Amino acid sequence: xxxAPASFVLRLQTxxxxxxxxxxxxxxxxxxxxxVDHFHALVTAGFYDDAAFFRVFPGYFAQFGxxxxxxxxxxxxxxxxxxxxxTTNAAGTLVYATEIDQKTKLPLVNTRNTQLxxxxxxxxxxxxxxxxxxxxxxxxxMDVARKMFNTTLNxxxxxxxxxxxxxxxxxxxPNITYVVT
Numbered sequence: 001x002x003x004a005p006a007s008f009v010l011r012l013q014t015x016x017x018x019x020x021x022x023x024x025x026x027x028x029x030x031x032x033x034x035x036v037d038h039f040h041a042l043v044t045a046g047f048y049d050d051a052a053f054f055r056v057f058p059g060y061f062a063q064f065g066x067x068x069x070x071x072x073x074x075x076x077x078x079x080x081x082x083x084x085x086x087t088t089n090a091a092g093t094l095v096y097a098t099e100i101d102q103k104t105k106l107p108l109v110n111t112r113n114t115q116l117x118x119x120x121x122x123x124x125x126x127x128x129x130x131x132x133x134x135x136x137x138x139x140x141x142m143d144v145a146r147k148m149f150n151t152t153l154n155x156x157x158x159x160x161x162x163x164x165x166x167x168x169x170x171x172x173x174p175n176i177t178y179v180v181t
Contacts, residue, residue, distance in 0.1 A: 004040030032083035068166030
């Protein structure tokens with residue numbers, strides 16, 4: 001895939017009941033070029049359409065990025081290389097989630113693929129762990145992000161979502177917040 005533009009604004013239309021559910025995200029390629037190029041490819045392919053915010057911890061982060069279509073999760077499962085963290089994990093920044101080492105509880109290297117989270121507060125302590133922000137939510141979008149339905153799918157339930165898709169998720173969590181497009 002060709003490199004993403006140097007910067008662009010992505011509009012996430014969610015079904016959150018605040019500000020029309022709109023979350024505008026300003027993406028800055030120089031902050032994390034590998035991550036931005038991958039994100040741009042995912043967005044262009046429609047990967048995040050109908051993706052749920054499946055882990056929302058008020059006062060911490062809102063996570064999304066598992067497709068409701070199991071075949072899409074398989075297609076995009078290959079991890080990408082990490083970018084160095086050049087920007088702090090301030091409130092409103094968008095970051096890739098990583099796999100966590102179960103012994104040390106620290107992020108594993110080069111395990112980013114499709115899952116993202118919005119920092120709902122300043123989480124600068126994530127900088128030293130290598131989480132590299134690549135975008136930030138614009139203005140009113142943070143009101144939407146902070147009003148996402150509060151749900152936290154553990155690892156087992158995330159695997160079930162990857163395997164069973166949106167039909168299973170909507171049955172289990174009928175109030176969950178989704179990215180519409």
